[in-house]
Structure formats: structure tokens, C-alpha cells
Amino acid sequence: MKNNQVITIVGAGPAGVACAVAIKHLGIEPLLIEKHKIGGLIRNANLIENYSLLEQNISGKTLAKKLEKKVKDRNIKTLFQNVKNIKPGNQILVKTNKKTLLTNYLVIATGTKARVLPKSVKIDKKANKNIYYEIADMPKQKNKTIAIIGAGDAGYDYALNLAKTNKILILNQNAKPKCNTTLLNRVIANQNITQVKNVKIKSIALAKKGIQVNTNKEPILADTIIVAIGREPNLPTTSKAILKNKNIFVIGDTVNDIYRQISITSADGVKTAMKIFKNYEQS
Numbered sequence: 001m002k003n004n005q006v007i008t009i010v011g012a013g014p015a016g017v018a019c020a021v022a023i024k025h026l027g028i029e030p031l032l033i034e035k036h037k038i039g040g041l042i043r044n045a046n047l048i049e050n051y052s053l054l055e056q057n058i059s060g061k062t063l064a065k066k067l068e069k070k071v072k073d074r075n076i077k078t079l080f081q082n083v084k085n086i087k088p089g090n091q092i093l094v095k096t097n098k099k100t101l102l103t104n105y106l107v108i109a110t111g112t113k114a115r116v117l118p119k120s121v122k123i124d125k126k127a128n129k130n131i132y133y134e135i136a137d138m139p140k141q142k143n144k145t146i147a148i149i150g151a152g153d154a155g156y157d158y159a160l161n162l163a164k165t166n167k168i169l170i171l172n173q174n175a176k177p178k179c180n181t182t183l184l185n186r187v188i189a190n191q192n193i194t195q196v197k198n199v200k201i202k203s204i205a206l207a208k209k210g211i212q213v214n215t216n217k218e219p220i221l222a223d224t225i226i227v228a229i230g231r232e233p234n235l236p237t238t239s240k241a242i243l244k245n246k247n248i249f250v251i252g253d254t255v256n257d258i259y260r261q262i263s264i265t266s267a268d269g270v271k272t273a274m275k276i277f278k279n280y281e282q283s
């Protein structure tokens with residue numbers, strides 16, 4: 001059975017939620033589809049300090065709760081399903097893991113996915129259960145040694161977050177970190193965090209207790225590993241036709257290259273809602 005929607009938004013991160021709230025405010029009922037949890041990637045953030053509209057600094061999880069409340073308060077219809085395919089056409093066909101629907105306008109706000117370690121790094125299958133790519137859904141870590149592979153903003157942010165209850169090793173393949181100065185200064189001042197420089201990861205194996213990271217230097221022992229070596233666009237389809245369809249809009253982190261911030265991604269959502277509304281009114 002195919003449902004007919006005017007506007008469907010895939011992804012309930014800051015971009016998708018901003019778009020849904022704005023379009024509803026303009027008088028059109030959106031359908032929001034989210035495969036995991038409302039809030040998206042920001043659920044991983046230790047502390048949001050650079051968003052000028054927030055009176056106080058809050059954690060990413062707290063912001064995600066606010067977005068969740070907004071969606072609920074505004075009665076925005078939300079399906080918790082995974083969009084598996086999109087077929088552009090006069091009406092756009094959206095296939096989830098549970099249903100197929102048709103929509104006049106489609107907003108794709110599916111964010112990014114974590115870059116995985118290169119194939120040259122051999123990973124023992126049994127060690128996989130101790131390797132994470134994001135921290136929001138990790139089981140609570142306490143009194144553990146956690147190795148973070150990657151020395152960018154995300155790696156440093158994860159380190160500060162997890163160092164509240166654990167010992168952290170940041171493994172950097174270069175001599176200098178690629179994170180911003182605010183995060184770097186906090187990491188330097190934090191006694192629970194050690195930065196390990198010029199370390200090349202060769203393989204990851206299960207050890208007697210935890211896991212062993214084999215490197216160009218001494219092996220490193222840890223209970224848990226977090227890989228934070230960058231992110232890449234995440235699209236629910238590989239079809240290039242979606243980029244040419246005038247009624248399909250790809251927004252937010254998915255298309256914003258290195259400019260990945262909630263202010264930018266939310267503004268994308270609002271601007272797209274206004275564009276669609278204008279188009280809809282004229283049709």
C-alpha cells in the first residue's frame with residue numbers, strides 16, 4: 001500500500017528536524033523518517049559551546065532531547081524506519097524497511113557516516129565488539145582504558161567526554177593534532193588523557209584482557225577502541241538521479257563538506273522548507 005505525502009524528510013538530525021518544524025509552521029504537514037534516534041550525530045557531542053542561540057552550554061544528548069521534544073510538541077508525524085531506496089519520478093518513491101510511499105517533495109538529511117579503518121589494518125573479528133565509531137550508544141564506560149584512533153575535533157571531543165570516568169589514549173598518526181585550540185588546551189590540562197604521537201596502526205587483536213593495538217612502536221593495550229578518522233556523506237541511495245530531480249533536496253552535513261555545524265545544518269533545513277513552500281504555493 002502506497003501512502004501519498006506532500007513532503008517527506010529523511011533523517012531527524014538537526015537539519016531534518018529544523019526542516020520539519022519550519023515546514024509545519026508554514027502550514028504543510030511533513031512526514032519525518034528516522035532510522036535510529038532523533039538528534040542524529042550531535043548526540044555524541046560532549047559540550048555545545050559554539051551555537052550562539054543557546055543561552056547555556058549543553059551536552060549533545062541534552063540538545064537531542066530538546067529536538068525530540070520539539071518534534072513531539074509540534075505533533076510532527078515520525079516513522080522510525082530505515083529508508084532503503086529512493087526512486088525519483090513525477091512523484092518520488094521512498095522505500096523503507098517496512099513500507100513504500102510516494103511523496104511530492106523529498107528532503108534527504110541523512111548526515112554522514114564514520115570512515116572505517118583502511119583494509120591494511122588487520123582486525124581480529126573477535127576484537128570487533130570492542131571497537132566503536134561513535135560514543136552516543138556505547139555501554140557506560142568506567143575505569144577503562146580507551147584508545148581513540150584519530151586526532152581531529154571528534155576524537156578530542158570523545159576523549160574529553162570519556163575522560164570523566166576513564167583513562168584515554170589519543171593515537172595520532174602525525175606529530176600534531178588536527179583539532180581546534182579550545183579542545184586541545186582542555187586535553188593538555190586533563191590528567192586522564194595522554195596524546196600518543198606518530199603512531200601508525202598495523203593491526204588490532206584480542207588480548208588476554210581487552211585488546212591489543214599493534215603499531216610501528218610498542219603495542220598498546222586498551223579495553224575499548226574508538227575510531228574517529230573522519231566522516232563521509234551518507235546517502236540512502238547511490239542513484240545520481242536524485243541530485244538532478246528538482247523536488248529532491250539533499251541538505252545538512254551530507255553536502256556541507258567540512259562545514260559541519262548545527263547552526264549551518266539547521267539553517268539549511270529552514271531554507272529548504274521555505275524553498276519547498278514557495279514552489280508548492282506556485283504549483
Ligand SMILES: Cc1cc2nc3c(=O)[nH]c(=O)nc-3n(C[C@H](O)[C@H](O)[C@H](O)COP(=O)(O)OP(=O)(O)OC[C@H]3O[C@@H](n4cnc5c(N)ncnc54)[C@H](O)[C@@H]3O)c2cc1C
Nearest residue numbers: 011013014015035040041042045083111252253260261262
Ligand atoms: C563528537 C562531535 C561533537 C560535535 N560537536 C558539535 C558542536 O559542539 N557544535 C556544532 O555545531 N556541531 C557539532 N558537531 C557536528 C554536528 O553533530 C553535526 O553538524 C550535525 O549533527 C549534522 O546534522 P545533520 O542533521 O545534517 O546530520 P546528522 O546529525 O548526522 O543526522 C542524520 C540523521 O539521519 C538518520 N539517517 C541516516 N540514514 C538514514 C536512513 N537511510 N533512513 C532514515 N534515517 C536515516 C541518522 O540516523 C541521523 O539521525 C559535533 C559532531 C561530533 C561527532
